[in-house]
Amino acid sequence: MATVRVPAPLRKLTGELRTVGASGKTVAEVVEDLERQFPGFKARVVDGDGKVLSFVNIFVDNEDVRFLRGLETPLQEDAEVAIIPAMAGGQR
Numbered sequence: 824m825a826t827v828r829v830p831a832p833l834r835k836l837t838g839e840l841r842t843v844g845a846s847g848k849t850v851a852e853v854v855e856d857l858e859r860q861f862p863g864f865k866a867r868v869v870d871g872d873g874k875v876l877s878f879v880n881i882f883v884d885n886e887d888v889r890f891l892r893g894l895e896t897p898l899q900e901d902a903e904v905a906i907i908p909a910m911a912g913g914q915r
Contacts, residue, residue, distance in 0.1 A: 825853050825898050828905040833868075836861040845904070850881060851894035853904055868906060869894070878909040
């Protein structure tokens, strides 16, 4: 089972848990399991076309899935998946 690090904006869905366990052989399957456990989760990370939202980053064992196989990135049994909202702003 993968360990998923949940960002603060999504913790309302997980009962304020910072990490949760999710099953799946790919990131997409983990997202589906998270949706099953925490309804509404998937819509906060994946768009209607099944792609990671542009303002969300997903890392598997510190590797950005955009540079791997996206949501089809395979997972090891003990993988760590981190969902990180993109940051914006800065100095003017």
